[in-house]
Amino acid sequence: METILVLAHTETDGSLAKPVREALHAAAALHKSLAGSKLLVGLIGEDVQAAANSIAASPATKYFGVTGADFSVSRYATDAAAAEAIFKAAQATVVVAPATSRWARVLPGVAQRLGGRADTHVTGVAVADGKISVNRWYYRQRMEGVLTRTQRPWIIGVDPGSHTPCECGAGAASVEMVPVNLTEANKRTTVVGIREPKADAQTIRPDAELLFVTGAGWTKKQADGQTHVPEAEKLILGFLKQARASLGSSKSLVDLGGEGQAVLPFLSHLNQIGQTGATPRHAKGLSTCCHGEEPHTVGWRFIGERRAISLDPNCGWARGKADVLYVADAFAVVAKVNELLAAG
Amino acid sequence: MSTAYQIVVCGSIVPDPLQTLEPIASPTGPALKNEMMLPAVLDPWAGHALYEAANLAKNQPGSKVWLVSLGPKAKLQQVMMTVAQKVPFELVALDGSASGFTDATETAAALADAIAAIPGLDKSRLLVFGGWESASRGAGATMQMVGERLGLVDQFQGVDQLTVNADGSLEILERIEGGKHQVSKCAGAPALLGWATGNLPEPRNNPQVGMVNMRTVMPALQKAKPTKLAGEGLSFASVALPKQLRETQIVKDKSPDDIAKEIVEWIKK
Ligand SMILES: Cc1cc2nc3c(=O)[nH]c(=O)nc-3n(C[C@H](O)[C@H](O)[C@H](O)COP(=O)(O)OP(=O)(O)OC[C@H]3O[C@@H](n4cnc5c(N)ncnc54)[C@H](O)[C@@H]3O)c2cc1C
Numbered sequence: 001m002e003t004i005l006v007l008a009h010t011e012t013d014g015s016l017a018k019p020v021r022e023a024l025h026a027a028a029a030l031h032k033s034l035a036g037s038k039l040l041v042g043l044i045g046e047d048v049q050a051a052a053n054s055i056a057a058s059p060a061t062k063y064f065g066v067t068g069a070d071f072s073v074s075r076y077a078t079d080a081a082a083a084e085a086i087f088k089a090a091q092a093t094v095v096v097a098p099a100t101s102r103w104a105r106v107l108p109g110v111a112q113r114l115g116g117r118a119d120t121h122v123t124g125v126a127v128a129d130g131k132i133s134v135n136r137w138y139y140r141q142r143m144e145g146v147l148t149r150t151q152r153p154w155i156i157g158v159d160p161g162s163h164t165p166c167e168c169g170a171g172a173a174s175v176e177m178v179p180v181n182l183t184e185a186n187k188r189t190t191v192v193g194i195r196e197p198k199a200d201a202q203t204i205r206p207d208a209e210l211l212f213v214t215g216a217g218w219t220k221k222q223a224d225g226q227t228h229v230p231e232a233e234k235l236i237l238g239f240l241k242q243a244r245a246s247l248g249s250s251k252s253l254v255d256l257g258g259e260g261q262a263v264l265p266f267l268s269h270l271n272q273i274g275q276t277g278a279t280p281r282h283a284k285g286l287s288t289c290c291h292g293e294e295p296h297t298v299g300w301r302f303i304g305e306r307r308a309i310s311l312d313p314n315c316g317w318a319r320g321k322a323d324v325l326y327v328a329d330a331f332a333v334v335a336k337v338n339e340l341l342a343a344g
Numbered sequence: 345m346s347t348a349y350q351i352v353v354c355g356s357i358v359p360d361p362l363q364t365l366e367p368i369a370s371p372t373g374p375a376l377k378n379e380m381m382l383p384a385v386l387d388p389w390a391g392h393a394l395y396e397a398a399n400l401a402k403n404q405p406g407s408k409v410w411l412v413s414l415g416p417k418a419k420l421q422q423v424m425m426t427v428a429q430k431v432p433f434e435l436v437a438l439d440g441s442a443s444g445f446t447d448a449t450e451t452a453a454a455l456a457d458a459i460a461a462i463p464g465l466d467k468s469r470l471l472v473f474g475g476w477e478s479a480s481r482g483a484g485a486t487m488q489m490v491g492e493r494l495g496l497v498d499q500f501q502g503v504d505q506l507t508v509n510a511d512g513s514l515e516i517l518e519r520i521e522g523g524k525h526q527v528s529k530c531a532g533a534p535a536l537l538g539w540a541t542g543n544l545p546e547p548r549n550n551p552q553v554g555m556v557n558m559r560t561v562m563p564a565l566q567k568a569k570p571t572k573l574a575g576e577g578l579s580f581a582s583v584a585l586p587k588q589l590r591e592t593q594i595v596k597d598k599s600p601d602d603i604a605k606e607i608v609e610w611i612k613k
Contacts, residue, residue: 074526076488077497101520105501108448108485112492117449117577120483133581138444139359140479143367143585145374145445150577188531189498195517196524204523210611243611255545269504269541270523275361275479276388276541286607295361306590307610309603313594320589326603327596336604341611 002037002132004030005092006060007083009102010045012072016054019098021165023158026125027096028059028166033127040064042086044079046072048175056171064089065175070182074102076109077186083110089178092153094132096125099157107155116153123162140275141301161281161302203240203247203266211282211303212236212245213273215290216252217310217330219263228331233264235334242341246282248273248299250290273299288330292316309333347512348406349533350466351397353433354455354474354490355390356415356442357423359383361479367583373575374445374583384419384442386427389475393539395547396506397473398431404508409433412458414451415442417568424561429554430547435564436462440571444480445580450573452489458569459494467534470494476501476519476538484538491536498530501538 006027008020024041031039041060043051048065066082083106087095097103099120111118123144124135133148134156196202218232240247249271256263272278275295285303290296292308293316300306300321308317309330317325326333359365359382366377376382386394394411401407410433413420417439424435436458459465459472472491477484484501491499502519509515512532517525519540595603 074520075528076499080497101502101518101526104484105499105518106488108483109488109492109499111485112449112452112489117447118483118485120485128581136483138367138480138482138583139365139376140361140482142365143583145583146581148579148581185497190529192515192527192529194520194524195527196522202523206522270519272541284611286611293362294364298361301586305610307607313596318592318594320592322592323590324593324595326598326607327594328598328600328603332600333603333607336600337607340604340608 002034002094003040003090003092004037004094004096005040005042005087005090007042007086007095007097007103008044008051009079009100010043010048010051014045014047014050016051017098017100018165019100019158019160021055022160022163023096023098024055024058024168025166026158026163030094030096030125030127030132031059034130034132040090040092042090043175044071044082044086052173052175054170055166055168056173058166058168063173063175064178066178066180070187073191074105075189075191076106077189078182079106080110080113081180081182081186083107084113085178085180087114087153089176095153095155097155097157099159103157107157111153111155114153116155117149117151118155118157119147120157121159122156123159125156125158137301141279141298201266204270205244205246206280208244208246209283210243210245211248211280211285212239212243213248213250213285213287213290214253214264214267215250215288216256217289219253219256222331223329229263231331235331235338236264237266238338239334242338246280247271248278248280250274250296251277275299287317287322288334292321297321346404347469347508347533349400349404349471350408350410350469351401351471351473352410352412352459352462353390353394353397354412354472354487355387355394356413356478357384357419358387358442358479360385366585374580375443379443380416380419384423386423387475387478387480389477389479389539389541391546392542392544393473393475393537394427394433395431395544396539396542398433398547399544400506400508410436410462412436412438412455414438414440414454414571416440417565420568421565424565426549428557428561429549429551432553432557435557435561437564437568438571439568441573442480444478444482445575445583446481446573447575447578448481448483448485449489450576452486452493454571454573455486456490456493459490470534472496472536474538476503476540487536487538496534496536498535500528500535502540503537504540504542506537
């Protein structure tokens with residue numbers, strides 16, 4: 001009989017982020033399919049009452065909390081201690097948790113500490129013949145596996161965006177507080193703050209409908225034998241602003257920055273999509289001046305509709321990687337697109 | 345205050361990303377078709393960790409870098425021929441599977457044992473590095489488990505920058521959601537860092553570095569411990585390539601204006 005624990009952390013304002021509701025949805029589905037199972041929730045943060053109340057109508061029968069200023073920050077040592085304590089209090093066999101950056105850092109270590117196993121980047125959770133199975137991708141999103149495990153505890157880190165959020169409404173939840181004894185050894189690390197680009201330079205927008213990808217072509221010599229980098233910069237930023245898109249890039253383009261060439265200053269490795277970059281989730285993606293090679297397009301696994309603009313009719317996009325390939329000059333097309341978007 | 349660090353980098357090999365990969369069922373579970381024939385490269389994020397380690401060692405006199413690698417001996421040897429020319433390190437090799445379908449827990453156990461067995465290991469100077477995810481299993485789980493086994497609770501993942509402050513403390517930038525970094529300060533070694541891309545370009549091949557490294561690489565490969573990863577308790581119901589190859593519509597003869605109109609309609613849809 002499984003005891004399923006949804007383990008979550010609050011945001012700095014005490015709320016729960018969407019990935020928590022998604023994990024809760026996945027866990028509730030498991031609970032429903034596993035006769036006799038229990039569903040519990042564990043919350044970690046400075047104060048968790050508001051968070052517990054916000055999901056009080058969920059099918060969970062009990063709420064555990066670890067609270068205090070030490071648990072408001074995203075830090076391995078304290079998060080691991082808190083997760084371990086809640087896990088023990090709940091006597092869970094399966095933990096379902098959102099794979100936020102905070103949880104991704106700590107949960108595999110917690111599995112090790114508890115003598116269990118962890119699977120991360122899980123995109124599907126199901127029950128067949130009374131057994132839990134999970135889906136996850138291997139070789140950077142090139143192939144999908146479905147696996148089961150006999151070991152418990154089993155920690156399942158659910159990828160944000162892979163499940164629909166639960167609709168469980170608010171109410172009044174009673175939270176059982178779990179004490180955690182911290183030592184100085186847990187506090188050798190202090191979180192100093194967050195470093196982020198200025199608001200107008202923030203090009204990565206996980207919630208955007210559209211991913212706009214730029215490739216090295218934007219910095220290459222064009223038909224007139226010249227490069228047009230300042231113009232490329234204006235067109236790209238103009239598009240991002242009008243379309244409220246998130247900006248992704250090929251590796252070749254972000255690498256140019258490291259090699260001291262004149263490149264687009266708002267691009268960094270954080271924008272890189274692909275094998276050694278990110279695999280974001282957006283409903284649509286538009287690629288420009290990018291060749292669509294396999295190490296790049298594996299990062300498009302979770303992009304719904306895909307269109308590309310390239311001068312090369314034989315580029316990777318033409319070979320089943322995009323729904324539509326426009327063989328055209330992206331400078332001319334994006335200039336016109338910006339004009340149309342600006343006109344409303 | 346300058347610390348002479350012992351920097352242990354965990355990193356293995358993965359198939360060259362330009363290769364076509366196809367899963368097959370083998371008697372021991374899923375595998376890649378022609379796995380032993382596929383050209384391999386150093387796992388990219390682990391590579392960044394190695395270059396960052398070498399750079400740190402250069403700036404902190406007396407420091408030393410080890411590369412602990414679990415993979416099929418013959419393939420490791422091939423990849424080391426180029427990797428050994430990049431930066432100075434001492435190899436600790438484990439002869440076993442580098443497949444993405446192995447279990448992170450078992451890999452971590454083997455790596456942690458190999459690290460603990462490094463002669464003269466001094467925890468107070470230890471920094472364990474690795475990639476924040478592999479390009480094979482892609483789990484981002486192994487390093488945390490290695491850290492737990494070694495008793496390291498100052499752990500960081502998605503690291504893009506490490507600065508050693510004058511007082512010996514470490515300032516670390518980790519990737520978090522939305523293109524941001526969390527900045528943390530750690531009192532000092534020991535610590536574990538799973539690297540993302542970092543800030544360094546891939547070093548050029550340096551045959552002299554290669555010659556020095558090869559003196560320890562070859563003996564390390566010869567005495568590489570056979571390591572069995574049994575996949576205890578883990579079973580795969582299936583491993584498959586995604587089905588949907590898209591029917592690409594190739595639009596060749598439209599004017600930029602017409603294409604722009606079509607794109608705007610699509611965006612607004
Ligand atoms: C270990 C490893 C890991 C890698 N990881 C990644 C990764 O994570 N992400 C990644 O992206 N790549 C990755 N790569 C690199 C990848 O193989 C390609 O080299 C890279 O994606 C190419 O970038 P690109 O398409 O922007 O540039 P290019 O190949 O130079 O293509 C430029 C394109 O722009 C087009 N173009 C030029 N001008 C115009 C114009 N005016 N209008 C329209 N089109 C134009 C050209 O026709 C061409 O198709 C990796 C490679 C290796 C070996």
